[in-house]
Amino acid sequence: MLELLETPALLLDLERLDSNIRRMRNKLAPFNVTLRPHVKTHKSLEVTERLFADGRGPITVSTLREADFFFAAGFTDILYGVGIAPNKFAHAARLIEQGAALKLVLDNLDSARLLADFARANGAVFEVLLEVDCDGHRSGIPPHSPLLVEIARLLQGSGVTVSGVMTHAGNSYDSRSIGEIEAYARQERAAVVDAARLLEEAGFALSIISIGSTPTALFTQDLSGITEVRAGVFAFFDLVMAGLGVCQVQDIAVSVLTTVIGHQPEKGWTIVDAGWMALSRDRGTAKQAVDQGYGIVCDLAGQPIGDLIVTAANQEHGIIVSRSGSLDPASALPVGTQLRILPNHACATSAQHGGYHVLTEGRRLGYWSRIAGW
Template sequence: MAATQGTEVEALDTPCLLLDEARVRANVARMRARLASLGVAFRPHLKTAKSREVARLAMGAPAGPAIVSTLREAEYFCEAGLRDVIYGVGIAPDKLARVARIRASGADLAVILDSSEQAEAVAAHAARSGDRLPVLIEVDADGHRSGVAPEDADALVAIGRRLVAGGADLRGVLLHAGDSYALSDPEALAAAAEAERVAAVTAAGILRADGLPCPVVSVGSTPTARFARNLTGVTEVRAGVFMFGDLFQAGVGAVEPEDIALSVLATVIGHQRAKGWIIVDAGWMALSRDRGTARQGLDQGYGVVCDRDGTPYPDLIVADANQEHGIVALRRGSTAALPDLPIGTRLRILPNHACATGAQHGSYHVLDGAGRVAAVWPRINGW
C-alpha cells in the first residue's frame, strides 16, 4: 500500500527503505559537536541522503554549506535553496556548461580538479563566459584515488597559476582520506586523520608561498572526522555516511551499530528448513550488491537481520542474495538457534553500505518513536 502518516510497518509494501529520524538527528548533533570542539566548520556530504528533508537535518542553514557527488544532486538541492555547494568529483570539461547553468540560478557551485588539462578547460570557460568559477585543487591524501601529491609544488603551482590567469576563483584545496575505510584500530584511524591534515596543510602552504590564494582547506571522510584529534590549519571537514551509518562503518569503528538509522523492511516468503534458510523478498536489488564487510573482521553477508523493531537476531544475516530473494541464515560457525519466523513475518535488514542500499529505492519511510510511518521523504538518483 501507499504509505501515509501513521501507517503501521506491517502494512507497508516490501521491500522498502526505513529511516529512523531520531537516530539521524542524534548522529548529526554528535558530529557537529565534535567538529565544533576541534574548531572547524562542517560541510555535510549529501551523496548518501539524496533527499532535501535529510539535507535540512544535516545542514546548519537552508543555503548550506554542503557537498554533492553528482550534478543531478546539485540541481536538485539548489532548486530547494542550497547556495554554498561543492561538486566533489573531478570536473569533466563537457560538464562545465551544466555547471554554468546551475550557477546562473544563484548557487555558488564550486568544482574540483587535479590536472593541468582540467585547469586549462576551466580557465578557458572562465575567460569565455566571464564567470569566475570557484575551484578547489584535489590533493591526494593517501594514494587512495585522485589528486595531486601534496608535496608536488610544480603541479600545484602550475594548476593554481593557470586558474588565476584565466579568471577562475582559486578557493583552496580538498582532500579525501579514502584509505581510512580499510582501518579499524582507533590509533591507526587517528594517524590517518593526522596524515590527511598534514597533506592538506602542506599543499595549502605551497600555494600560499607562491602568492596564490588558498582560503579553504577542506578534508573529510566519516572515519577521519570521527577520529581526528587535531585539525590545525584545516578550515572545514566533510562527511556524509555517518548520518545514517551502516555495517561497514560500524566495522571500521566510525559508528556504533545502535546508531544505524537506515534499514530495509522485508517479508519472510519461504523456508528451506533442511538448509537452515529463511527466504525473504529483499534480494540484491533491494539491499545492493555491496559486500564491503567481507574484507573486515566480521563478514555481515548482505546485511544483519533484525526484528520489526530493529533489534538484531543473534548471528542472523542475509547470507546470500539473488535479484529478488534474500537467503537468511545463521552466520557460519554460530551456536545460536535459528529463530522461528513464519511466512509473513516482517524483518528489518541493516545495510552494508548506506549509499548503495539507498540508491536502490525512491523514498524513505520515516519512522516515529512508536515505529509507525511519520512521513515519506522522496530521494533522487541519477547523474
C-alpha cells in the same frame, strides 16, 4: 503500521538520524571549522535540512543533479566533490550564472587548461579547489608537488579562481583500529595544510582548506589550519562503519523492511523478498574481521535477532541463515514475518530506493523522497 507496508521498503529511524547528526556536530564544535556535509548518502531535502539547525549551510554534492536539486531548494554554497569533466562545464556555468556559489574540483593540467579555455571563450567564471592526494586512495595531487602551483599559475587571469584545496581520506575505511583512523586523520590534515602552504608561498590566497571522511572526522584530534570538514555517511552509518568501530550497530539509521516468503529447512535457509535490488550488491564488510554477508537481520523494532545474516542475495530473493546454525528458521521466522536488514553501505542501499519511510519511536511519520541519476 509497518505491517501495512508493501515490502521491500527502505526505513529511516529519525531518532538515530538526529543522534548521529548531534554526534558529528558535538565532535566538531570545539574546532574552528565549518561542517559541509556530503549529501550523496541520503540525497534527500528533509535529511539535509535536519543536518542544519538553522538555515541552509554549505553542502557537498556528488552529482550536478544534486547541485541543481539543492540549489533550487535554497542551498547556494555547493562543492561538487568529483573532478570536473569537460561535458559538465556548461552545466556548472549555468548554475553559477543563476547565483550558486558552486565550487569545482580538479587535479591535473589538462582539466585546468580545458576549464580555462571554456571560461575565456564563454566569459564564464569558476571557483575551483585543487584536489590533494593524502593517502593514495584514488585521485589528487601529492601534497608537495610543484604541479599545485603550476595549475594555479595556468588558471591565473582566465576567469577560474583557485580558492582552496581539498582531500578525502578514503583509505581510512580500511583501518584495523581506531589508532589507524587517528593516523589517517593526521595524514589527511597534514596533506592539505602542506599543499595550502605551498600555494600561499607562491602568492595564492586560499579561503578553503577542506578535508573529510566520516572515520577521520569523528576521530580527529587536531584540525588546525582546516576551514571545513566534509562527511556524509555519518548521518546514517552502516555495517562497514560499525565494523571499523566508528559507530555501534544500534546507531545505524537505515534498514530495509522485508518479509519471509518461504524456507528451505534442510539447508537452514529462510527466504525473504529483499534481494540485491533492495539491499544493493555492496559487500563492504567482506574484507573486515566480521563479514556481515548482505546485512544483519533485525526484528521490527530494529534489534538484531541472534546471529542471523543475509548470506546470499538474488535480484529479488534474500537468503537468511543463522551463522552458528543455532536458530531453526522455519519455527522462529514463519512465512509473513517482517524483518529489517541493516546495510553494509548506507549510500549504496539507499540508492536502490525512491525514498525513505520515516519512523519515529517505531511509528511511521511519512515518506521522504530521494533524488537519483545525473
